């Protein structure tokens with residue numbers, strides 16, 4: 001099935017419940033079909049939305065979740081910028097995911113070694129055509145159109161050899177990060193973006209409706225055989241010209 005894009009425009013107040021219900025539904029379906037749910041999470045605003053809504057949900061078999069990070073900032077686990085720290089405090093501590101099913105990036109290593117070490121963890125995700133296939137990647141987009149730690153104009157946009165890449169010159173601090181690469185992102189069964197607030201309106205119009213000749217990183221997310229969903233609040237969607 002080629003990538004089909006669905007844009008969901010919601011009231012701001014409905015974003016956490018709708019986003020989390022979608023994630024819960026994907027997890028139930030993956031567990032029923034394949035016995036486990038391999039999910040990649042992102043940092044920033046989407047981490048807050050997930051942590052607010054997911055722990056209160058019922059009928060989720062958390063023991064079958066395997067949690068990876070779409071990207072991570074290479075800072076110690078107790079650093080304010082650590083996505084792992086945020087999820088541990090606000091979500092993992094409140095649900096029953098076995099600790100061995102959470103796969104953080106190791107910040108004690110150099111950025112190159114952290115990427116290699118994390119690639120071994122990602123390699124555990126069941127593969128098709130030699131690529132790990134996540135059940136769901138939950139993505140954010142920065143106001144410059146970046147997603148994961150894949151930034152506009154950066155050479156990593158062309159990365160095709162490795163599933164996981166280091167970056168040591170991120171234009172958004174901190175400079176050292178580890179990120180999934182596009183071949184893995186686009187091998188997912190489902191990618192969902194969550195974008196909220198007026199500060200994302202201009203870039204969203206470019207990403208969703210702009211010229212495809214030099215796509216911004218977020219516009220390059222087009223799962224080859226999977227679904228693509230964008231969850232937007234009305235403020236973020238305000239610049240869109242088409243009807244969705």
Ligand SMILES: O=C1O[C@H](COP(=O)(O)O)[C@@H](O)[C@H](O)[C@H]1O
Pocket residue numbers: 042043044045046071072073139140141142143146147148149172
């Ligand atoms: O630095 C990052 O930023 C993006 C977008 O964050 P947002 O707060 O603007 O939604 C995030 O998806 C990524 O994981 C993170 O490392």
